[in-house]
Amino acid sequence: MRARVSSRFRPALSRGGRRKVLLAVTVLTGAVMTTGALFPPVASAARPDAVQKSLNALVSEDGMPAALASVGDRGGRMRSYAAGVGDLGTGAKVPVDGQVRAGSNTKAFTAVVVLQLVAEKKVVLDGPVDTYLPGLLRGEGIDGRHITVRQLLQHTSGLPDYVDQRAILGDPQRYYEPRELLDGALKQKAHFSPGAKWEYSNTNYLVAGLIIQKVTGRPLGEEINRRVVDRIGLRHTYFPTPGDMTIREPHPKGYHRDSADSPWREITELDPSWGWAAGAVISTNSDLNRFYTALLGGKLLPPAQLAQMRTTVPAEAFGPGVRYGLGLASTPLPCGGSYWGHGGTIPGYITLGGVTEGGRAVNIALTAIPTDTAAQHARTAVETTLCR
Numbered sequence: 001m002r003a004r005v006s007s008r009f010r011p012a013l014s015r016g017g018r019r020k021v022l023l024a025v026t027v028l029t030g031a032v033m034t035t036g037a038l039f040p041p042v043a044s045a046a047r048p049d050a051v052q053k054s055l056n057a058l059v060s061e062d063g064m065p066a067a068l069a070s071v072g073d074r075g076g077r078m079r080s081y082a083a084g085v086g087d088l089g090t091g092a093k094v095p096v097d098g099q100v101r102a103g104s105n106t107k108a109f110t111a112v113v114v115l116q117l118v119a120e121k122k123v124v125l126d127g128p129v130d131t132y133l134p135g136l137l138r139g140e141g142i143d144g145r146h147i148t149v150r151q152l153l154q155h156t157s158g159l160p161d162y163v164d165q166r167a168i169l170g171d172p173q174r175y176y177e178p179r180e181l182l183d184g185a186l187k188q189k190a191h192f193s194p195g196a197k198w199e200y201s202n203t204n205y206l207v208a209g210l211i212i213q214k215v216t217g218r219p220l221g222e223e224i225n226r227r228v229v230d231r232i233g234l235r236h237t238y239f240p241t242p243g244d245m246t247i248r249e250p251h252p253k254g255y256h257r258d259s260a261d262s263p264w265r266e267i268t269e270l271d272p273s274w275g276w277a278a279g280a281v282i283s284t285n286s287d288l289n290r291f292y293t294a295l296l297g298g299k300l301l302p303p304a305q306l307a308q309m310r311t312t313v314p315a316e317a318f319g320p321g322v323r324y325g326l327g328l329a330s331t332p333l334p335c336g337g338s339y340w341g342h343g344g345t346i347p348g349y350i351t352l353g354g355v356t357e358g359g360r361a362v363n364i365a366l367t368a369i370p371t372d373t374a375a376q377h378a379r380t381a382v383e384t385t386l387c388r
Contacts, residue, residue, distance in 0.1 A: 054381050055083035062374035065367045066094045066252040070285030072361035078286045086252035095250035097284045100365045103344020106281040107205050109224050111153050111327025113212050115305040122215050125150045132211045141190030151194050152204040153326035159203040160188035172270035198313050202278040209277025232294040237283040245269045254348020255368045267348040279346055289361035292341050335387035352378050360386050
């Protein structure tokens with residue numbers, strides 16, 4: 001989420017720290033898709049106490065209300081951990097592998113559905129947006145006849161971001177129609193000509209969601225649940241129905257504060273409509289590991305479309321060497337190679353993690369937007385886990 005708004009659905013925090021961080025989305029932007037790591041893998045050589053120690057440090061030293069992690073090995077075995085408290089008011093324990101708002105991980109789900117429609121020849125990846133939504137994208141420097149579906153998914157369209165951090169935090173339970181959000185973006189000037197460069201913008205996925213609805217004739221959430229969640233059996237993942245502000249299963253509460261000196265404010269229940277195709281999904285660490293593992297394993301897309309999803313452009317704003325494909329980011333590892341994922345930030349929660357080519361997986365969730373130091377510790381944790 002590299003747009004100007006500091007909090008969006010971005011992929012988790014980048015190595016640059018907390019810049020533009022609140023909703024990041026993640027990201028609803030995403031924006032950073034990098035993740036850190038203090039956790040060893042689940043293989044026999046792994047030490048569960050080391051994993052727990054890392055989570056404990058994120059709570060006791062970095063001040064996070066709670067930290068959760070799920071680590072998967074090449075055989076698909078998953079192990080989950082938790083630290084801190086799930087409710088600052090009651091002191092209740094953190095549900096192990098509890099549900100959290102997954103923020104910009106939603107972008108990967110949305111991109112998968114679009115690419116499935118490409119495989120079904122219902123959408124042309126390099127076709128203009130106007131083919132599906134004629135006349136919708138019009139504004140200063142904005143013309144849907146010259147923006148392609150690929151450019152939406154890869155954040156190379158030049159569309160400005162619609163996320164308004166102050167409005168969302170001021171009234172987190174307000175419902176937004178997708179077209180209302182889009183209208184806010186179209187009042188701004190295009191940031192650059194389509195294809196000229198890369199810049200994270202949640203508006204790209206807002207438009208992608210509208211394309212899915214137009215082509216399928218079905219609500220976006222139904223298509224994501226049917227085509228992705230149910231297809232690979234993610235039992236604790238769902239796209240919320242309109243008006244659903246809760247988190248359905250056991251979960252740690254999410255918190256926000258405006259500064260390091262201000263008190264924590266609970267912000268668990270919110271209307272995710274402003275995240276929609278860019279950041280509304282609710283999931284668990286283990287389900288996110290399963291999702292990215294299934295995706296890279298070819299269980300959601302034919303080889304041709306998966307190859308397109310993994311075709312990347314530089315996204316250095318998210319960290320050195322980071323590259324962005326179609327709703328999927330590649331982040332280099334200090335031990336060599338890279339891992340694939342997205343990550344997400346939304347008020348109350350941040351998720352970081354990914355999967356290596358060899359099948360190792362880790363995902364971490366924190367129940368508040370972290371400081372720069374805490375974000376770096378979390379990223380180091382992800383990297384250490386995937387490198388061992």
